[in-house]
Amino acid sequence: MEYDLPSDFDIIVVGTGMVESIVSAAASRIGKRVLHIDSNSYYGGLWASFNLDSISKIPEGNRSQPVVENKENEIVYPVGNDVFDLRIHSQKWHIPESNPEKDVDESDSAVAQEEHEWTQEKLLKISRKFNIDLAPKLHFAKGDFVELLISSNIARYSEFRSVSRILTWLNGSLEIVPCSRSDVFSSNRVSVIEKRMLMKLLTSCVDGDENEFKGYEGKTFQSYLKDRKLTENLIHYVLYAIAMCTDDTLCLEGVEKTKRFLGSLGRFGKTPFLYSMYGSGEITQAFCRLSAVFGGIYALNQSLNGFIYDNDNTFKGIICGKQRINATHLVMSLEKLPKEIVDFSTTEYISRAIFITDKSILEDEREHLTLLLFPPVDRKAACVVLELGSLTGTCPKGLHIVHVFTKQTVNPEDDLKHCVEKLFCKREGESNSSPSILWSFYFSAPNTFSQKLECEKLLNTYVCPGPDLDLDYDPAIERAKEIFERIYSNAEFLPRAPDPEEIIIEGEDNNNIINETEERAEVPADQGDVSSELAHEDDT
Amino acid sequence: MEDFKFLFKVVLVGNAGVGKTCLVRRFTQGLFPPGQGATIGVDFMIKTVEVDNEKVKLQIWDTAGQERFRSITQSYYRSAHALILVYDISCQPTFDCLPDWLREIEEYASSKVLRILVGNKIDREDREIPTFVGEDFAARHNMYFLETSAKEAENVEKLFMKIAEDLMQQARNKDLSRYECSTTNITARTSSVNDSSCCSKLT
Numbered sequence: 001m002e003y004d005l006p007s008d009f010d011i012i013v014v015g016t017g018m019v020e021s022i023v024s025a026a027a028s029r030i031g032k033r034v035l036h037i038d039s040n041s042y043y044g045g046l047w048a049s050f051n052l053d054s055i056s057k058i059p060e061g062n063r064s065q066p067v068v069e070n071k072e073n074e075i076v077y078p079v080g081n082d083v084f085d086l087r088i089h090s091q092k093w094h095i096p097e098s099n100p101e102k103d104v105d106e107s108d109s110a111v112a113q114e115e116h117e118w119t120q121e122k123l124l125k126i127s128r129k130f131n132i133d134l135a136p137k138l139h140f141a142k143g144d145f146v147e148l149l150i151s152s153n154i155a156r157y158s159e160f161r162s163v164s165r166i167l168t169w170l171n172g173s174l175e176i177v178p179c180s181r182s183d184v185f186s187s188n189r190v191s192v193i194e195k196r197m198l199m200k201l202l203t204s205c206v207d208g209d210e211n212e213f214k215g216y217e218g219k220t221f222q223s224y225l226k227d228r229k230l231t232e233n234l235i236h237y238v239l240y241a242i243a244m245c246t247d248d249t250l251c252l253e254g255v256e257k258t259k260r261f262l263g264s265l266g267r268f269g270k271t272p273f274l275y276s277m278y279g280s281g282e283i284t285q286a287f288c289r290l291s292a293v294f295g296g297i298y299a300l301n302q303s304l305n306g307f308i309y310d311n312d313n314t315f316k317g318i319i320c321g322k323q324r325i326n327a328t329h330l331v332m333s334l335e336k337l338p339k340e341i342v343d344f345s346t347t348e349y350i351s352r353a354i355f356i357t358d359k360s361i362l363e364d365e366r367e368h369l370t371l372l373l374f375p376p377v378d379r380k381a382a383c384v385v386l387e388l389g390s391l392t393g394t395c396p397k398g399l400h401i402v403h404v405f406t407k408q409t410v411n412p413e414d415d416l417k418h419c420v421e422k423l424f425c426k427r428e429g430e431s432n433s434s435p436s437i438l439w440s441f442y443f444s445a446p447n448t449f450s451q452k453l454e455c456e457k458l459l460n461t462y463v464c465p466g467p468d469l470d471l472d473y474d475p476a477i478e479r480a481k482e483i484f485e486r487i488y489s490n491a492e493f494l495p496r497a498p499d500p501e502e503i504i505i506e507g508e509d510n511n512n513i514i515n516e517t518e519e520r521a522e523v524p525a526d527q528g529d530v531s532s533e534l535a536h537e538d539d540t
Numbered sequence: 541m542e543d544f545k546f547l548f549k550v551v552l553v554g555n556a557g558v559g560k561t562c563l564v565r566r567f568t569q570g571l572f573p574p575g576q577g578a579t580i581g582v583d584f585m586i587k588t589v590e591v592d593n594e595k596v597k598l599q600i601w602d603t604a605g606q607e608r609f610r611s612i613t614q615s616y617y618r619s620a621h622a623l624i625l626v627y628d629i630s631c632q633p634t635f636d637c638l639p640d641w642l643r644e645i646e647e648y649a650s651s652k653v654l655r656i657l658v659g660n661k662i663d664r665e666d667r668e669i670p671t672f673v674g675e676d677f678a679a680r681h682n683m684y685f686l687e688t689s690a691k692e693a694e695n696v697e698k699l700f701m702k703i704a705e706d707l708m709q710q711a712r713n714k715d716l717s718r719y720e721c722s723t724t725n726i727t728a729r730t731s732s733v734n735d736s737s738c739c740s741k742l743t
Contacts, residue, residue: 003556
């Protein structure tokens with residue numbers, strides 16, 4: 001059945017990426033009339049997750065480029081630009097298309113699985129068991145994102161799994177980074193003296209007073225660690241894995257990063273990180289769901305034909321098919337910005353690789369969710385490697401999805417080569433203990449966070465950046481909050497949504513509208529309830 | 541601890557206007573909401589029922605209007621134990637859309653989800669889809685079938701009780717696919733199914 005969209009809103013949000021979705025949820029939450037549309041048939045834009053079949057078909061950008069239309073008193077800008085598109089570098093299978101002999105008795109799939117003779121055909125048949133992120137994210141257990149999910153009560157839409165180990169590459173092999181107290185003390189890679197040194201250092205990073213870092217204002221974190229007489233191994237663990245720094249990172253920044261890591265330890269698991277079940281693409285949907293629950297109107301797969309501005313360049317509305325829809329404010333993702341308006345180009349890219357592999361980079365009795373922080377070597381930037389198993393709901397049993405990414409300097413393949421070569425089998429069919437790559441996908445994604453994205457030319461128009469290099473969503477949340485506060489300067493940003501038990505629904509006379517939600521949400525007892533649940537923290 | 545032993549997530553899908561919200565409201569609150577107003581702020585409704593002397597909590601999720609422009613989030617289907625697909629027996633197009641809905645369910649819901657087909661509004665005189673057509677469709681797609689009237693409270697209780705009983709049976713047989721023990725629900729509120737030892741660890 002075809003429905004027409006309503007034709008008048010307070011705010012129209014175009015694109016369902018992370019920043020857009022948070023703004024949409026926040027606006028709906030305070031009672032604004034929100035229209036949230038996306039030209040794609042899926043949620044998430046550049047932040048989405050795909051099954052195997054659909055990720056192999058994602059377009060790099062296929063928009064038409066009509067010309068600017070001038071009507072009486074109004075200008076209609078066309079939608080979209082090609083400055084911020086993904087650039088696919090290569091996508092390859094490293095296994096045969098099918099296995100004719102085996103395919104005869106298809107019913108015997110259990111046997112085939114056991115033999116691990118994967119073919120393209122077999123993987124594509126279970127395509128929907130894959131949820132492959134374009135922009136994989138982890139969440140610091142006490143980071144801004146987790147705190148926002150809890151304070152806004154959006155956490156109920158998602159499930160998480162904790163990262164079970166953190167690895168680094170040290171002296172030519174993978175090493176488990178001892179990051180919690182119990183890890184430090186159970187590690188046999190770290191001597192007793194080192195254990196004490198490490199604990200002392202970590203404690204002083206967290207609790208240290210100003211004097212601890214006096215004189216290090218202009219110096220590097222590495223020099224601080226050296227002055228503390230840490231052994232080389234320990235410096236490696238702290239600098240590259242725990243603080244995720246480079247050799248040039250300044251001391252105070254390194255201390256901050258160490259704090260961010262340590263502060264999230266001991267809340268939900270052995271490491272400071274959580275990962276969203278079924279992929280990071282679920283997260284934008286959680287915010288969209290909240291927006292819809294509070295009245296936001298959703299339309300995916302929506303053809304968007306133009307943005308309407310008046311002669312003073314104030315936003316008036318959009319054209320959707322043949323329909324004109326008016327609103328006061330427009331929030332859109334960067335790639336939707338009219339080409340005529342984009343007077344800057346992306347200079348920064350993220351080099352990304354995604355692999356399907358046949359076993360873990362470091363095999364263990366049980367399945368792990370692994371974060372590997374591959375240190376910078378020979379002027380190559382550090383790489384983040386995230387390995388996901390079937391327990392995350394992102395790939396079938398027996399396989400792993402591996403994401404590798406870094407700041408781009410040359411191109412995705414060259415930027416990641418040194419890391420990839422060390423972790424995986426070099427050639428197809430070569431048998432050693434390293435995992436084989438069954439499928440590989442290299443692409444470049446624009447990193448637009450560092451750019452100034454004020455839309456000065458167009459009034460009442462706000463632009464949302466795409467995914468960045470941060471491990472978590474902190475910059476996205478910050479940007480969304482900034483946009484929200486610029487539009488609704490005195491409103492509360494995502495106050496806690498009430499639980500169903502707290503909602504009292506009016507009876508026959510009130511058109512199903514629910515009163516009471518606001519007042520209830522403010523009751524301190526409820527707040528206390530939530531925080532007390534969170535107070536059961538494991539003192540690792 | 542709360543005083544229920546089982547918690548199941550039930551989600552409703554189907555075209556706009558087939559009476560999904562009315563079914564939920566009839567069951568959870570015993571009323572039939574008049575008018576077409578959207579339900580602002582309601583995520584899901586909860587009702588605790590008793591099956592074989594065990595308390596079973598049903599968490600029933602509605603679409604939040606996202607079905608109107610075919611924009612239901614995939615995450616809506618995740619971890620659902622039962623899925624109710626609703627059409628309006630007096631409106632052929634809502635029946636014709638069922639294959640589209642099934643495709644979406646196949647794609648995003650667990651393969652083990654309990655699926656129920658419901659023809660709603662049997663109080664209406666202008667029926668367009670005969671009962672046997674619905675029955676036939678359900679049988680072909682391996683779904684349980686029921687015709688209901690949220691307005692007259694017909695078969696609504698039966699529908700949800702049937703779901704509770706079936707899910708209990710599955711849970712007893714340890715057949716439930718979802719809510720593996722080690723996922724983290726970061727509020728602990730909406731935690732999970734089965735015995736309390738297994739869920740929502742906040743360690």
